[in-house]
Structures are given as C-alpha cells and as structure tokens.
Amino acid sequence: MTASPIPASAELILPAPAKLNLMLHILGRRDDGYHELQTLFQFLDHGDELGFALRDDGEIRLHTAIDGVPHDGNLIVRAARQLQRQSGCRLGADIWLDKRLPMGGGIGGGSSDAATTLLGLNHLWRLGWDEDRLAALGLGLGADVPVFVRGRAAFAEGVGEKLQPVELAEPWFLVAVPQVLVSTAEVFNDPELTRDTPASTVRSLLEGGGRNDCQPVVEKRYPEVRNALILLNKFVSARLTGTGACVFGSFPTRGDADKVARQLPATLPSFVAQGRNISMLHRRLKELA
Ligand SMILES: C[C@@](CO)(OP(=O)(O)O)[C@H](O)COP(=O)(O)OP(=O)(O)OC[C@H]1O[C@@H](n2ccc(N)nc2=O)[C@H](O)[C@@H]1O
Numbered sequence: 579m580t581a582s583p584i585p586a587s588a589e590l591i592l593p594a595p596a597k598l599n600l601m602l603h604i605l606g607r608r609d610d611g612y613h614e615l616q617t618l619f620q621f622l623d624h625g626d627e628l629g630f631a632l633r634d635d636g637e638i639r640l641h642t643a644i645d646g647v648p649h650d651g652n653l654i655v656r657a658a659r660q661l662q663r664q665s666g667c668r669l670g671a672d673i674w675l676d677k678r679l680p681m682g683g684g685i686g687g688g689s690s691d692a693a694t695t696l697l698g699l700n701h702l703w704r705l706g707w708d709e710d711r712l713a714a715l716g717l718g719l720g721a722d723v724p725v726f727v728r729g730r731a732a733f734a735e736g737v738g739e740k741l742q743p744v745e746l747a748e749p750w751f752l753v754a755v756p757q758v759l760v761s762t763a764e765v766f767n768d769p770e771l772t773r774d775t776p777a778s779t780v781r782s783l784l785e786g787g788g789r790n791d792c793q794p795v796v797e798k799r800y801p802e803v804r805n806a807l808i809l810l811n812k813f814v815s816a817r818l819t820g821t822g823a824c825v826f827g828s829f830p831t832r833g834d835a836d837k838v839a840r841q842l843p844a845t846l847p848s849f850v851a852q853g854r855n856i857s858m859l860h861r862r863l864k865e866l867a
C-alpha cells in the first residue's frame with residue numbers, strides 16, 4: 579500500500595465517496611444537447627480523500643497531480659475558485675488529494691471531489707452557505723455534483739439535479755473496474771442510444787424495475803466492459819453504473835462479495851464496498867459540527 583499524499587499539516591481531511599447509479603433511464607434529449615434522465619443514486623463507503631489547509635494569500639493550490647488533468651482543469655481547483663469568486667472570500671487553500679477511485683468509471687470520483695471541496699472550503703472559510711446554494715454552484719461544474727453536495731441517496735430527474743431522497747437497502751457491492759476510460763459525452767452522442775424510455779414512478783423503480791439505458795451502447799463500444807459483464811454475470815446479476823466503465827453486482831454480506839472478487843481474473847480489478855444512504859462526507863461533517 580502506498581503512503582497517503584495528504585501531509586500532517588492538513589487542517590481538515592474529508593472523504594469523497596463514490597456513487598452507483600442503481601438504474602439509469604434516458605427519457606429524452608433537451609435543446610441544449612443534455613439528456614433528461616431518471617436514475618437512482620446510492621453512495622459507497624469507499625472513495626477518495628481530500629486534505630485542506632488555509633492560505634491567507636488567496637491562492638488555490640492543489641498539490642497532487644492527476645495524469646491527463648491539468649491543475650486548473652481539475653474539478654477540485656475549479657470548484658474552489660468558483661466558490662471563492664462567488665462568495666468574495668479573500669482566503670485561499672492548499673489542497674491534497676488521495677485518489678483511490680478509478681477515473682471515467684461512472685462512480686463519480688471527479689464530481690465527488692468537487693462536492694467535497696465545496697463543503698470543505700465552506701467549512702474552512704466559514705462561509706455559512708447552505709446546501710441549496712452549494713448544490714446550485716455544483717451543478718455548473720457537472721450534472722452529478724449536486725447529489726454529492728446533498729449527501730443523501732436519491733431518485734434523480736432532469737439532468738440529475740432534481741433530487742428526491744430515498745431509503746434503499748444497503749447491500750454490499752462488488753464493483754469491477756474494466757481497464758478502459760469511457761467518455762460520457764461519446765456515449766450520450768451515440769446515435770444508437772435509447773432516448774425514449776417512458777417515465778416510471780419512483781415506486782416501481784424502488785421495487786427493482788429498471789435498467790441502464792447506456793449499457794448496450796457502452797458494451798458495443800468497449801469490449802472490456804462487455805467482457806467484465808459476462809464474467810460478473812456468472813456469479814450475480816451485473817449492471818453498468820452511469821456511463822461506465824464500472825460494473826457492479828449486489829450481495830447480502832461482505833463475505834459473499836469478497837468470495838466472488840477472489841474469483842475474478844487479475845486483469846479485472848475490483849473492490850467491495852457497502853451501499854450507504856447517507857454519504858461518508860456528511861457523516862464526517864456532522865461529527866465536526
Ligand atoms: C450520466 C451520468 C450518471 O451519473 O454519468 P456518469 O458520468 O456518472 O457515468 C452523469 O449524470 C453524468 O454527469 P457528469 O459526469 O457530471 O456529466 P457532465 O460533465 O455534466 O457532462 C458530460 C457530457 O455528458 C453529456 N450529458 C451529461 C449528462 C446528461 N444528463 N446528459 C448529457 O447529455 C453531455 O454531452 C456532457 O457534455
């Protein structure tokens with residue numbers, strides 16, 4: 579195991595949990611190209627970790643580089659700068675990231691990092707912004723940021739911003755990570771994508787009705803994802819999360835999930851985590867309040 583890049587000088591350390599889309603229906607396409615969705619979000623007790631320390635010179639410095647993402651393009655830096663600008667805050671921050679979540683995996687790592695940054699700096703800079711304001715700012719950074727800001731498992735509509743909290747079972751998930759980066763924009767632009775699924779009631783979806791409309795397109799474009807689904811389906815009913823690449827199956831106990839994980843080939847990394855209706859970020863912030 580490698581050492582965490584977060585130094586002892588960090589004043590605040592917060593989790594940035596992953597999410598799963600337990601189902602994802604695409605109902606239509608808006609004039610701006612974005613798609614109307616229905617999806618169920620649940621958090622996992624596994625994620626990245628961020629460290630924060632105050633700077634009084636107003637600079638925002640992320641000290642951990644991510645391959646392929648320039649400093650100023652990182653959602654953490656973009657979130658921090660937006661919050662600083664919109665709040666008129668003169669303080670800055672040093673930020674460190676322990677990146678544990680695969681990128682482009684459909685488990686929301688970048689969006690979760692952005693939400694943790696918004697909530698972390700709101701706390702550190704003592705801004706006193708409420709969740710509505712932070713979620714509205716977050717939506718400008720990405721469709722998935724608001725659910726992480728609110729931290730409650732939710733049924734989402736619109737482009738993912740109309741959120742209704744839901745109580746879900748909290749099983750254990752085995753999440754397999756095909757070694758390929760799926761482009762969300764490419765999947766949404768595919769002419770073969772199903773875009774006309776009729777709206778369902780939240781009740782029927784909570785009862786297990788539902789699928790991921792992106793799955794056929796992702797399986798067609800990315801053989802690595804198709805193979806992962808074939809492998810996992812030998813043990814459990816497996817599904818894609820978001821636009822992939824990760825695929826998951828649920829189990830009643832950690833032991834059951836671990837047992838299947840041990841049988842997957844080394845070419846298909848995986849992790850086991852529990853589904854949570856309240857995110858680890860919000861649990862931690864509550865302890866700090
Ligand atoms: C579809 C989901 C489900 O959770 O997929 P994942 O990214 O998590 O796999 C998300 O809502 C994605 O959210 P996020 O990753 O924040 O997407 P954004 O950066 O806002 O958008 C990336 C691109 O995806 C397309 N897009 C995204 C969301 C949406 N409702 N309709 C779209 O058409 C747009 O082409 C956009 O340019």
Ligand SMILES: Nc1ncnc2c1ncn2[C@@H]1O[C@H](COP(=O)(O)OP(=O)(O)O)[C@@H](O)[C@H]1O
Binds near residue numbers: 652680682688691822
């Ligand atoms: N802090 C960050 N963590 C991960 N990805 C980031 C981050 N900042 C910007 N990105 C960019 O966002 C893209 C999507 O990230 P990610 O949230 O991991 O995937 P997904 O939306 O599929 O779950 C990445 O491929 C990367 O280019």
